[in-house]
Amino acid sequence: KAGVTQTPRYLIKTRGQQVTLSCSPISGHRSVSWYQQTPGQGLQFLFEYFSETQRNKGNFPGRFSGRQFSNSRSEMNVSTLELGDSALYLCASRQTVPSTGELFFGEGSRLTVL
Amino acid sequence: AQKVTQAQTEISVVEKEDVTLDCVYETRDTTYYLFWYKQPPSGELVFLIRRNSFDEQNEISGRYSWNFQKSTSSFNFTITASQVVDSAVYFCALSEGIGQFYFGTGTSLTVIP
Numbered sequence A: 001k002a003g004v005t006q007t008p009r010y011l012i013k014t015r016g017q018q019v020t021l022s023c024s025p026i027s028g029h030r031s032v033s034w035y036q037q038t039p040g041q042g043l044q045f046l047f048e049y050f051s052e053t054q055r056n057k058g059n060f061p062g063r064f065s066g067r068q069f070s071n072s073r074s075e076m077n078v079s080t081l082e083l084g085d086s087a088l089y090l091c092a093s094r095q096t097v098p099s100t101g102e103l104f105f106g107e108g109s110r111l112t113v114l
Numbered sequence B: 001a002q003k004v005t006q007a008q009t010e011i012s013v014v015e016k017e018d019v020t021l022d023c024v025y026e027t028r029d030t031t032y033y034l035f036w037y038k039q040p041p042s043g044e045l046v047f048l049i050r051r052n053s054f055d056e057q058n059e060i061s062g063r064y065s066w067n068f069q070k071s072t073s074s075f076n077f078t079i080t081a082s083q084v085v086d087s088a089v090y091f092c093a094l095s096e097g098i099g100q101f102y103f104g105t106g107t108s109l110t111v112i113p
Helices: none
Strands: A005-007 A010-013 A019-024 A031-038 A042-050 A053-057 A064-068 A074-078 A087-094 A109-113 B010-014 B019-021 B033-039 B046-052 B059-061 B064-069 B074-079 B088-095 B101-103 B107-112
Touching: A005 A087, A019 A087, A019 A109, A031 A074, A042 A064, A042 A074, A042 B101, A074 A087, B010 B019, B019 B107, B033 B074, B046 B059, B046 B064, B046 B074, B074 B088
Parallel strands: A010 A109, B010 B107
Antiparallel strands: A005 A019, A019 A074, A031 A042, A031 A087, A042 A053, A064 A074, A087 A109, B019 B074, B033 B046, B033 B088, B059 B064, B064 B074, B088 B101, B088 B107
């Protein structure tokens, strides 16, 4: 069974640009969550989607948005990039919501903002 | 306030030594779930264990063992006879049911050959 797949793995952007990251969950998993990982803040929750609906949202500005498609694939978008947005963005999936099960993570998309 | 605290930022041990990674959590819920994840340099968080709040039984899986104590709100992780492949960042996490996971800041473990 293929794991969670994230693309692109690495990208470099400049301030003010926007970026879109993609995540394909494990087959059969309908919930996708996004986390931002930085050395200073650790792992912080961005949002969770289930059946194309945002179920939960973390404390991030509106520049961070996401969506989920009918095939459970998800994208997150960051507009008007700032230097502080440089981070590893991790996507995770689980089978359903509500769920108390573990999250399965992808390898992440490492974003560098110059 | 941090819901999950991993006070040890970095630990170095010599191969074959035992090492314990500490995790202290904070929640008012009676039903919650605790997790440990391993993050190798590749970046992917690898699930290690899930424990619910009603099951305080300790668990052993090969060289790994976990000690869950509700009285001290701790969920510690011990690696016995450490190996170089154990070098990674380890995260403890808390889920208060169906919502988001709260992660600790991680403990970077280096096993020296």
